């Protein structure tokens with residue numbers, strides 16, 4: 001079966017990128033990461049890509065006059081590489097509608113909370129876990145969703161809950177949530193490559 005062409009967009013350490021790399025190596029995903037794009041310079045995620053000899057680009061918003069031109073630059077690379085599936089993995093910029101429309105239900109994102117809680121503009125990275133601890137919820141978790149024009153508003157593919165412990169710090173909670181992310185994201189990608197994800201409006205049905 002033809003391997004899907006995957007691009008991964010990062011902004012930092014790339015632990016979710018590594019989880020996808022590892023899952024492909026383990027034969028769990030029928031795909032190939034053709035491209036890694038970072039919107040930040042010198043992040044460790046780029047080192048992970050280089051180690052695997054994956055083509056990688058740093059595309060900085062500061063190099064463009066407008067955010068629209070920056071989005072266009074990203075879209076151009078994705079089209080040049082004939083990408084089938086875009087994975088946002090610790091990616092911290094909101095993509096505009098041009099990119100979203102170019103890849104209908106073919107851009108995924110992973111978010112470290114149970115959407116629709118603790119998500120949207122301003123909720124990223126450790127800020128999410130900080131808000132979770134400050135609110136005092138007993139359950140948080142991980143959400144994998146298709147990307148639409150809003151921030152974390154796209155149809156939800158998979159979710160898994162993570163208990164919040166009384167003694168948790170942002171760091172301890174982040175580490176426990178990351179472990180679930182590294183399991184859930186590859187599972188969502190695998191379902192996509194198997195053609196088992198059917199989107200109807202806001203709902204994602206997983207076909208047996």
Ligand SMILES: Nc1nc2c(c(=O)[nH]1)N[C@@H](CN(C=O)c1ccc(C(=O)N[C@@H](CCC(=O)O)C(=O)O)cc1)CN2
Pocket residue numbers: 088091092093094095096100109110111112120121122123124147148149150151152153154
């Ligand atoms: N069109 C979309 N683009 C992106 C989505 C999405 O759902 N739709 N998800 C985000 C990832 N994300 C949460 O999962 C997220 C990332 C960043 C922000 C945010 O508020 N960012 C700040 C800037 C932060 C920075 O540049 O360091 C902002 O936009 O002011 C919220 C949610 C990826 N893209």
Ligand SMILES: NCC(=O)N[C@@H]1O[C@H](COP(=O)([O-])[O-])[C@@H](O)[C@H]1O
Pocket residue numbers: 010011012013014015016017045089090091092110111112123124125126128178181
């Ligand atoms: N809103 C997006 C967001 O907060 N993404 C989060 O950034 C962290 C670092 O990812 P990484 O280790 O894969 O770079 C991960 O927890 C990911 O869920």
